[in-house]
Amino acid sequence: MTYTERVDGRKFDELRPMEAKAGVIPNADGSALVKAGKTTAYAAVYGPRELFPRFKQNPKTGIVRCHYGMMPFSGSGERIRPGNSRRSQEIAMVMEKSLNAMIDLSAFPNAVVDIYVDLPQTDAGTRCAAISAASIALADAGIPMKDMISSVAVGEVDGTVVADLSYDEEAYDAIVSDIPVAMTHNTKEITLLQMDGEISKENLMKALEMAKVGTETVYELQMKALKEKFSRSD
Amino acid sequence: MISNKETISVLAKEGKRLDGRGLLDYRQPIQLETGISWTAEGSAKVQIGETVVMAGVKLSLEKPYNDTPDQGGIMINAELLPLSSPEYESGPPGIKAIELARVTDRGIREAKAIDMKKLCVTPGEKAWFVIIDIVTINDAGNLFDAASLAALTALKAAKFPEVDPETGAINYKKKTDQGLPLLKEPLAVTVYKINGQLLVDPTTQEEHAYDARLTVASDDNGTISAMQKGGEMPLTIEEVGKMVDIALDKANFLRAEVEKVVK
Amino acid sequence: MSNILKNDREVVIPGECLAEGMDYLPGDNTYREGEKIYSKILGLVGVAGRVMKITPLSGPYLPKTGDKIIAQVFDITMSGWRFKTNTAYSAMMNVKDASSRFIKRDEDLSKILAIGDYAVVTITKVTSQNLIDLTMKEPGLHQVSGGRLVKINSQKVPRIIGKQGSMISLIKDKTGCNITVGQNGIVWIKGDSDKELLAEKAVKMIEARSHEEGLTGKMEKFLSGGASQ
Numbered sequence: 001m002t003y004t005e006r007v008d009g010r011k012f013d014e015l016r017p018m019e020a021k022a023g024v025i026p027n028a029d030g031s032a033l034v035k036a037g038k039t040t041a042y043a044a045v046y047g048p049r050e051l052f053p054r055f056k057q058n059p060k061t062g063i064v065r066c067h068y069g070m071m072p073f074s075g076s077g078e079r080i081r082p083g084n085s086r087r088s089q090e091i092a093m094v095m096e097k098s099l100n101a102m103i104d105l106s107a108f109p110n111a112v113v114d115i116y117v118d119l120p121q122t123d124a125g126t127r128c129a130a131i132s133a134a135s136i137a138l139a140d141a142g143i144p145m146k147d148m149i150s151s152v153a154v155g156e157v158d159g160t161v162v163a164d165l166s167y168d169e170e171a172y173d174a175i176v177s178d179i180p181v182a183m184t185h186n187t188k189e190i191t192l193l194q195m196d197g198e199i200s201k202e203n204l205m206k207a208l209e210m211a212k213v214g215t216e217t218v219y220e221l222q223m224k225a226l227k228e229k230f231s232r233s234d
Numbered sequence: 235m236i237s238n239k240e241t242i243s244v245l246a247k248e249g250k251r252l253d254g255r256g257l258l259d260y261r262q263p264i265q266l267e268t269g270i271s272w273t274a275e276g277s278a279k280v281q282i283g284e285t286v287v288m289a290g291v292k293l294s295l296e297k298p299y300n301d302t303p304d305q306g307g308i309m310i311n312a313e314l315l316p317l318s319s320p321e322y323e324s325g326p327p328g329i330k331a332i333e334l335a336r337v338t339d340r341g342i343r344e345a346k347a348i349d350m351k352k353l354c355v356t357p358g359e360k361a362w363f364v365i366i367d368i369v370t371i372n373d374a375g376n377l378f379d380a381a382s383l384a385a386l387t388a389l390k391a392a393k394f395p396e397v398d399p400e401t402g403a404i405n406y407k408k409k410t411d412q413g414l415p416l417l418k419e420p421l422a423v424t425v426y427k428i429n430g431q432l433l434v435d436p437t438t439q440e441e442h443a444y445d446a447r448l449t450v451a452s453d454d455n456g457t458i459s460a461m462q463k464g465g466e467m468p469l470t471i472e473e474v475g476k477m478v479d480i481a482l483d484k485a486n487f488l489r490a491e492v493e494k495v496v497k
Numbered sequence: 498m499s500n501i502l503k504n505d506r507e508v509v510i511p512g513e514c515l516a517e518g519m520d521y522l523p524g525d526n527t528y529r530e531g532e533k534i535y536s537k538i539l540g541l542v543g544v545a546g547r548v549m550k551i552t553p554l555s556g557p558y559l560p561k562t563g564d565k566i567i568a569q570v571f572d573i574t575m576s577g578w579r580f581k582t583n584t585a586y587s588a589m590m591n592v593k594d595a596s597s598r599f600i601k602r603d604e605d606l607s608k609i610l611a612i613g614d615y616a617v618v619t620i621t622k623v624t625s626q627n628l629i630d631l632t633m634k635e636p637g638l639h640q641v642s643g644g645r646l647v648k649i650n651s652q653k654v655p656r657i658i659g660k661q662g663s664m665i666s667l668i669k670d671k672t673g674c675n676i677t678v679g680q681n682g683i684v685w686i687k688g689d690s691d692k693e694l695l696a697e698k699a700v701k702m703i704e705a706r707s708h709e710e711g712l713t714g715k716m717e718k719f720l721s722g723g724a725s726q
Binding site: 026077082116120123 | 274291292316317319365406
């Protein structure tokens with residue numbers, strides 16, 4: 001009854017093919033495109049800029065505002081009606097908390113840094129791709145951060161601990177748990193942790209160890225995306 | 235935030251533009267790509283200069299409208315994503331997004347681009363409904379033309395999903411190789427008037443410095459299917475005639491770009 | 498036992514470790530945690546003696562007293578004008594700071610600067626909340642008229658100006674344009690329209706390639722009609 005071979009043939013700890021690019025939206029102060037398998041996320045950062053409404057302004061520091069959206073044609077079934085669903089709002093909120101842990105806006109009182117992430121196609125791992133993309137976009141925008149944040153989902157499918165679940169695995173006909181994780185690079189501290197499904201503590205700890213390695217892979221790609229912009233010289 | 239309104243106006247009078255282009259030149263590169271969203275039944279990404287727009291087609295089976303029981307339907311929606319410009323905020327579509335959607339919609343619907351009767355499965359009960367969603371990725375001006383290009387390209391690239399013959403359920407994960415019944419290929423071109431001169435493919439700064447504009451959608455036969463005038467200043471009949479000529483000519487130019495990626 | 502881990506002018510991302518050991522000191526855009534010094538932004542490493550600092554490759558403009566900027570009027574009040582500065586903060590210019598000539602009490606301020614007008618101004622004061630005061634009274638400060646305004650990243654301004662103004666002089670010589678560079682990343686170019694476009698392209702090129710060595714030489718080539726890109 002155990003999951004011995006993954007639906008797409010990957011090794012248990014293997015991430016889907018990933019791509020990352022920085023500076024893809026010229027209008028934005030910072031931007032990124034991240035592809036994880038068939039999930040694609042665009043991220044754009046605008047700010048620090050003036051914050052309205054006034055009562056939200058913090059005189060001690062700038063604040064961060066995250067927005068997450070799936071394009072109407074990005075769901076694997078029917079069209080998604082445009083608008084801010086409860087799921088989008090929750091994802092935006094956990095994204096914000098995850099990234100805020102590293103951001104320093106003390107030099108920008110009363111201002112706001114807006115982070116927008118929109119996805120043209122999805123195949124699970126959407127909030128992870130969103131956070132990884134947002135992190136690149138923030139660095140691209142020159143926003144001060146103590147460290148990058150890298151994210152990947154880990155979990156368990158029918159007793160086997162795996163990394164970077166695809167939609168087919170999330171929906172697998174057995175006991176599944178899906179655990180999106182985001183971590184810093186230097187200290188490997190967790191800034192995003194959610195879970196649904198069923199898992200034993202033992203497997204949870206195994207999964208988190210897998211996340212440690214998985215987020216390193218993401219980090220290497222994020223670094224490459226940012227440094228690539230400046231590698232050209234003749 | 236930067237506005238070069240006066241200089242744009244002065245240059246226009248001399249037939250010049252800030253970026254050195256001719257009045258009737260589109261920016262480069264113009265790049266079209268299909269299949270940018272595996273979840274859409276058809277999708278396209280269009281780049282004109284720095285403007286980037288995406289369109290996705292979703293198909294569903296619905297009960298036909300009462301007054302057209304033997305036809306399917308089409309709807310075009312547009313979102314000006316805040317990620318595409320510092321000018322846009324989160325929230326329901328503002329008037330700019332609504333105008334963009336409705337003008338693009340009219341161009342395709344009124345051209346009778348899709349054979350609605352061929353979308354019918356069972357009269358009075360079931361027909362295919364086509365929804366095109368246009369989203370902006372980077373707004374550097376001329377969303378009207380980019381949106382029209384993206385919508386048409388996505389329509390041409392779209393394939394019907396498989397339908398289970400017994401249950402009638404749609405399996406979105408499997409596409410057939412059957413495309414939409416397209417009769418015409420309408421494209422919109424927007425011509426702008428600045429200080430008495432006519433030009434196409436405005437940048438964002440030029441869009442803030444114009445007197446009037448006219449969007450004209452036409453098909454490959456030169457038949458006009460939709461028009462929209464915008465801007466505070468009036469146009470003479472003669473000017474409208476000239477703008478239509480320009481739009482028809484440029485529509486053919488853009489249509490050739492579409493042919494490069496999808497037949 | 499101290500160690501530098503990065504070379505001068507190397508590109509680093511936030512959180513990258515620059516040096517370890519207490520011999521080194523954390524300079525601009527870095528922070529120390531334990532014995533290690535880390536970068537706080539995307540930028541170029543600069544080693545100056547024992548100080549590790551990072552020069553930003555992008556990022557917002559921090560208004561400073563004495564900076565010359567180009568700003569846009571968005572409101573006129575009883576006491577003066579309010580400006581947008583291409584930052585998160587608006588700026589104020591009092592009537593008494595607009596001109597060295599005496600401005601009468603009931604004078605129409607919009608005749609001096611109207612809403613939408615741009616002006617070259619100097620920052621006289623920045624509060625702890627980043628509220629900005631401006632003056633237009635000094636020589637070289639005045640309304641912008643004619644020519645074109647170009648927006649670039651404010652972190653690239655030093656490169657556009659160059660050592661002792663060498664880069665900006667090069668562009669001015671080769672294009673015959675008047676060029677005013679605002680510290681807030683707004684550049685005003687005025688000349689023949691073709692030459693303005695050439696100057697604009699030069700400025701944008703420097704912005705894109707600011708991290709490269711020998712840029713002045715490359716720009717000389719470009720402006721003389723030589724190698725492009």
